[in-house]
Amino acid sequence: RWEEREGEGEAAPVEAAEGRRPTLTPEQAAALEALRAALGEAAPRPVLLHGVTGSGKTEVYLRLAEGVVAAGRQALILVPEIGLTPQVAAAFAGRFAGRVAIQHSGLAPGARRAQWRAIAAGRVPVVVGTRSAVFAPLERLGLVVVDEEHDPAYKQAEAPRYHGRDLAILRGVRAGALVVLGSATPSLESLHHARRGRYRRVVMRARATGRRLPPVHLVDMRTAPCRGLFSVRLLKAMEERLARGEQTLLFLNRRGYARAVQCTACGEAIGCPHCATALTYHRVDGTGRCHLCGYRATPSVACPACGAARLQLAGAGTQKVEERLHRLFPTARVVRMDRDTTRRTGAHRELLDHMHAGRADILLGTQIVTKGHHLGRLTLVGVLLGDAALQVPDFRAAERCFQLLSQVAGRCGREGPGEVLIQTYQPESPVLRAVAAHDYDRFADHELATREALRLPPFGHLVLLAAEAAAEAE
Numbered sequence: 001r002w003e004e005r006e007g008e009g010e011a012a013p014v015e016a017a018e019g020r021r022p023t024l025t026p027e028q029a030a031a032l033e034a035l036r037a038a039l040g041e042a043a044p045r046p047v048l049l050h051g052v053t054g055s056g057k058t059e060v061y062l063r064l065a066e067g068v069v070a071a072g073r074q075a076l077i078l079v080p081e082i083g084l085t086p087q088v089a090a091a092f093a094g095r096f097a098g099r100v101a102i103q104h105s106g107l108a109p110g111a112r113r114a115q116w117r118a119i120a121a122g123r124v125p126v127v128v129g130t131r132s133a134v135f136a137p138l139e140r141l142g143l144v145v146v147d148e149e150h151d152p153a154y155k156q157a158e159a160p161r162y163h164g165r166d167l168a169i170l171r172g173v174r175a176g177a178l179v180v181l182g183s184a185t186p187s188l189e190s191l192h193h194a195r196r197g198r199y200r201r202v203v204m205r206a207r208a209t210g211r212r213l214p215p216v217h218l219v220d221m222r223t224a225p226c227r228g229l230f231s232v233r234l235l236k237a238m239e240e241r242l243a244r245g246e247q248t249l250l251f252l253n254r255r256g257y258a259r260a261v262q263c264t265a266c267g268e269a270i271g272c273p274h275c276a277t278a279l280t281y282h283r284v285d286g287t288g289r290c291h292l293c294g295y296r297a298t299p300s301v302a303c304p305a306c307g308a309a310r311l312q313l314a315g316a317g318t319q320k321v322e323e324r325l326h327r328l329f330p331t332a333r334v335v336r337m338d339r340d341t342t343r344r345t346g347a348h349r350e351l352l353d354h355m356h357a358g359r360a361d362i363l364l365g366t367q368i369v370t371k372g373h374h375l376g377r378l379t380l381v382g383v384l385l386g387d388a389a390l391q392v393p394d395f396r397a398a399e400r401c402f403q404l405l406s407q408v409a410g411r412c413g414r415e416g417p418g419e420v421l422i423q424t425y426q427p428e429s430p431v432l433r434a435v436a437a438h439d440y441d442r443f444a445d446h447e448l449a450t451r452e453a454l455r456l457p458p459f460g461h462l463v464l465l466a467a468e469a470a471a472e473a474e
Contacts, residue, residue: 024063027204028056032063034202039067039143039178046169046179048194051204052213052438053184053410054374058088059208061145061180062095069096069125073142077128078168080151082106083348084371088147089128096126103129103136106345131156131164134171144172148371149181149190150403184410185403188451191444192458207414214418216409216436218386218427228324229316234382234421235328242332242361247377250364251408252318252384255338256280259315261288261299265308270299281313282340321384322364329362337365370407376415381408386424386432395456398431402443405435
């Protein structure tokens with residue numbers, strides 16, 4: 001953590017992670033050698049480090065940063081979410097004790113001032129942070145790492161609008177620094193640039209532990225026996241893990257209790273008056289909330305559209321799944337991780353600590369659980385709605401679906417046998433079949449061919465025109 005010491009205005013050091021210095025695998029050593037060679041060039045091209053989940057990309061970043069710092073230069077490490085900064089910063093603090101700064105919007109004002117001054121004064125050679133850290137005052141920049149470079153969280157939708165990854169590349173190139181874009185599921189734009197020679201591509205296909213990627217099975221919910229939200233196959237697999245003292249991760253990318261409050265008479269769902277989207281029902285306080293603008297309201301008894309008193313909750317969110325889990329497995333210790341449970345500073349880390357320490361049996365969460373977490377006891381991943389991301393009206397829907405499912409699948413089986421069950425109503429989907437086969441290249445080839453035929457990015461450009469006014473009539 002960063003805090004301003006009373007009377008001094010200095011930044012306290014980041015807590016270092018414990019652990020020995022691991023021996024590199026042959027793939028890690030080859031990747032590090034290739035990156036060091038690029039680092040020695042006068043104007044290095046960005047490098048796409050494409051390594052499967054668990055391949056040990058972080059250790060490669062650490063070794064590369066050691067050489068950069070030893071040469072008197074500085075390193076900038078970007079992560080997509082605030083929740084990931086503590087563990088990444090701790091890993092770097094283990095190698096650079098007292099010389100790591102954190103930069104993100106979640107810091108207290110005093111802590112941000114303290115760490116900013118430390119960076120500007122050149123007292124810390126390593127900065128770890130989210131997209132805003134790209135503006136850190138690093139005068140001797142030698143290395144820029146964008147971890148999980150595919151993540152849409154790097155793009156800022158509000159003014160000033162920018163993409164953290166793209167701005168990091170620009171800053172690195174201008175400083176003559178090496179830019180490393182790391183991901184198990186690279187964005188198709190980055191892959192396209194690598195195939196055309198604009199970037200180098202370094203591939204790590206095996207896990208650092210030597211274990212194979214877990215088998216992925218598609219459960220056809222059209223025919224599979226089910227108990228509510230869960231297929232019987234998933235419930236049986238969870239019972240087996242509980243009996244063996246192993247852990248399960250359940251993924252549902254929808255927070256709240258119910259997707260909407262809907263009228264069974266006219267079919268209308270209670271919507272946000274500002275965003276024209278359905279309000280998600282939260283049972284904690286009995287309100288419907290807009291997850292876009294924050295508007296909230298207590299649903300009335302009667303439908304606001306037709307007046308009928310026939311409102312019901314439609315769909316399920318993580319709150320409802322948590323409720324059902326307590327009914328199905330009364331003795332299981334369930335941890336729910338989504339934006340609602342991680343708002344408090346430090347809550348994200350506390351919840352993960354429960355999993356690491358074996359004080360939880362089931363981790364239930366949204367996309368926040370898919371990124372960068374190493375859980376040794378986790379041997380089962382269950383995806384409740386595997387095709388939900390495919391229904392989004394976005395030309396990147398297939399790409400985002402593949403990335404989300406591949407990332408969450410990669411959380412399990414890192415230190416023992418693992419299994420992934422994806423419940424879906426579209427088991428024939430090429431996207432889901434590619435996920436089940438752990439075949440990124442097959443997915444990318446198919447998706448890039450489709451994009452090229454339609455002249456979509458990265459083969460063309462799209463312009464978003466937004467009209468805003470205080471009143472809809474304007």
